Amino acid sequence: MKNNQTPKARQSGLVVQNTSNELLVYDLDAEKAMCLNETTATVWQACNGQNSIKDISREFEELEAKNSEQIVWIAIDQLARHGLLEDAVQSELSSENRREVLKKIGFASAVAVPVIASLVAPSSVLASASCACAAPGDCLTQPSCPASTCNGSGQCAP
């Protein structure tokens, strides 16, 4: 029954950048950058609101990947967790199942384990790791001080 669900990839509020075999996605609402590996990118791009999980898993059957449906479920779980699907999807996998499946994929599959790496984009001040402190001790009260210890001239100490 759950395999009849037709997940839809979120379209709005995202910046998407293709690399050779990965997708870079920037969530404008969450200010979060993500890197989808090839497996996850393939699943996400197949989530058009019409393809069922079974339909999507055929992409991997063509690659003779074992456990193709489970691979898709792992990817769908991750996509949902990172806010990359329009609607909630009822997961097929319990956490125990997920661990088992990940083991199986890792050892026996021609397809890479689905992975989404992510990080919250820093503000410009944090990106340069300078703080907003103009005097020693300011870092304790300045919310923009990333380290809470600085040398009092706008440079954070380790």
Added chain:
Amino acid sequence: MSHQLKDIEGGRDKIVCFESYGVRVGISSNYPDFLQRVADELDDIFPTDIAPIDNSNIERRIEITRKEDGFIEFMIDGEEVSGSYSEENVFRFLLSRIRLTVAEYATSRVFVHAGVVIWKGKALVFPGNSFSGKTSLVKAFIDLGASYFSDEYAIFDENGLVHPYPKTLSIRGIVDDFTQVEHTAEELGAVTETEPHPAGMFYFGQYEENAAFEPKPLSVGETVLKTVSFTLPIRVAPAFSLDVLQKAATNVIRCESKRGEAEITAPLLIEHFEKHSN
């Protein structure tokens, strides 16, 4: 080039205006001596791209106010940033924020906090925070004959080429672990490159005492994602930033590894670069 203070019509405050990397900035103050000191530093803050402009169509406004009791505070675009009774502290911090403001809003460039040297015609880029050892690594490369490009920013254009930001190198460890002493690249025996170069390597490495250099290759996507942490305009211009970083990180050596002393790591990085580049 000297940056002249101008009167603000209908008031006693002065203003100095400049354009750098496409960003039009106006800095005004009721404390002209302090403002002149800031104006005198502008060419050093932006060594490759700065020009005085008139005070029309200013995009980013910085206001410095000296209160009657001597407290100096400044605001950027109407938001209070910081203040202090120490003129020196405000001065140094203000310069850092002027630099950040341009780096964040530059329209045609992506500023990444990184050290950069040129080795055999390619830019070797080491993204990292302050205190991550960028300058030590840059200096170690210079000692091996690399040309100097930047110890502060890698500036990428729309094609992914790296442009220089040849400010003086800020070297810590001479006075104490925090105080930076400025040296020109020439004082350290290096040549400063001034033309844009294609990237040849992205290396991410945090110093750890006695750490072995064991480079792990990174994909383009992983490299861009790691670089995002040090990319100043990522929130203001995410699409442009990702596009530029992806171009810059394609067809280059990409790796990460903990590292020990810079003098030990630099030759290993060169060996790694030369072994894996075409």
